[in-house]
Amino acid sequence: MTTNKDAFRDYLQLEKKYSPHTLTAYCNDIASFEFFNKIHFEEDIIDQVGYDHIRSWIVSLVGEGVSNSSVNRKIASLKAFYKFLLKTKQIQISPLLKHKALKTSRILQIPFSEKEVFNVLDQVQNAIGFEELRNKLIIDLLYTTGMRRAELIQLQLANVDILNKSIKVLGKRSKERILPVLPIIADQFSLYLKERALLVTIVDADFFFLTKRGLKINNSVVYRLINSYFSTVSEKVKKSPHIVRHTFATHLLNNGADLNSVKELLGHSSLASTQIYTHSSLSKIKNIYKDAHPRGRK
Template sequence: MCTNAQDPYQKFFQYLQVEKNASPNTLTAYTRGLSDWKEFLNEEGVDAGCLNAERLHVRLYLTAMHNKGLQRTSIARELSVLRTFYRFLKRESMILENPTSFTHFPSQPNRLPRFLYEEELQSLFEVCRGDDPLKQRDLAIIELLYATGIRVSECTNLKMTDLDFVTETVHVLGKGRKERYVPIGAFAIDALERYFEDGRKRLMREEAQRVFLNFRGLPLTDRGLRHTLTKRVQEASHTLRISPHSLRHTFATHLLNEGADLRSVQELLGHENLRTTQKYTHVTTDRLRHVYKGAHPRA
């Protein structure tokens, strides 16, 4: 039962913005998730403003999402939103009991992250070669994503001042407004320099701080980047199905397969928890075959 007359939603979002430095994408996800929750509570006849929710309501909510055909990953994400919300309310003494306690995540399929083999990467690079300014931009994007492992939002938010070709590093503002510096490889620098010298100048309508621009000369959005990569992937292969995050997976997988230690990869990816990085410790069949032949006496 709610014990405080303050608006719990407003107070929670203040906490996310001020204490957690939550990104706009995170705030959007929580806004959407809690809006769905409030709507469900209203349908159940629960006072959503005071949040007199019980464990039964949480279980019914999970069941309702399942009946709508939502995937387990989506249901788990919504439950995570509720858990964070109610842990905060409990901490602030706004509720007596946490209704999400003892509620378990739906079991998740143990899927390995999709990564690209080198020949798949090469085909992706090849379709972006040319004098067209958008091709120059897209090659720079793909080279940068693969060279650094940065997230889509981190890529689209890059400013010209974040790139330092002297030290060969990129300054990244990650989740929770946390900063890190990531090395850039020579191929990515070459692609970026060509884009800056030619393609970007042709795209730019007025002075712009963002590195990547769309065909109107405006900053490229997350959605625009995803659409761009989907288009280039389709040009490179009719069977290849990847997302921009696949390049982040590829970055981590290739580093680990070549002997990089997990802690270093964790820092490069900007993961807070090492367990998040450990999902990349799967290895390719080629790598396993190489290790087997080099180590087994009768290989």
């Protein structure tokens, strides 16, 4: 079994190009199911279990209060594992062949308004010193590029092209894309880099965004930063880097950007992923439709 799990991890990392975060999540889910089987069924070979074992795990997870969406994510990890075993001809049929995902309710992601964003930007307008300039740049870069939090954290110093006003980011499944940056952001790069160069110690020199100790910033630093600033201007429940990304897409669509362009900027593999942002623009779409259609003007 150890060989199967190791081979599966290699498959996800080398062939599927999954990120370290996704890789860890998949492997943890499989280990969790393996542990469940050992405890409840004294079975430690999960590539030979049936759907009854999986169903028992699902019932146990739900009973512990795990949300349906989280359960579905865990089962998706198992499904990927069994798909790998099928691909490598180690099993002939997946025990999840007829499994149906648990029903979930889509949580409406409410973007920030333009006023809220500009109120935050007003707060950091006169930023000075390393941390203030870094924070301002992070907020502005997330809002003007729509990049993911993970992409911002992993941004390499060598991939920031101030002269050509662009950055290269590494998205999901190690897919690279070039993002344009506004001239005002390129100017901020220069100011930040001057302060960055003055740090006493730089440990993670290859990464663009650092802490004052010279270490690469992490998820919690970016989340706390966004949550802190936007909490002063917004009463929305969720105030996270993902909501800023959602805001970026919504504001572009509201101001006439076409869906395909937004898709490319966000790094989505299909339009279906981008279309979730169109609901926020529905009122504007209705007004355009009403003004443009001959029957709407009567």
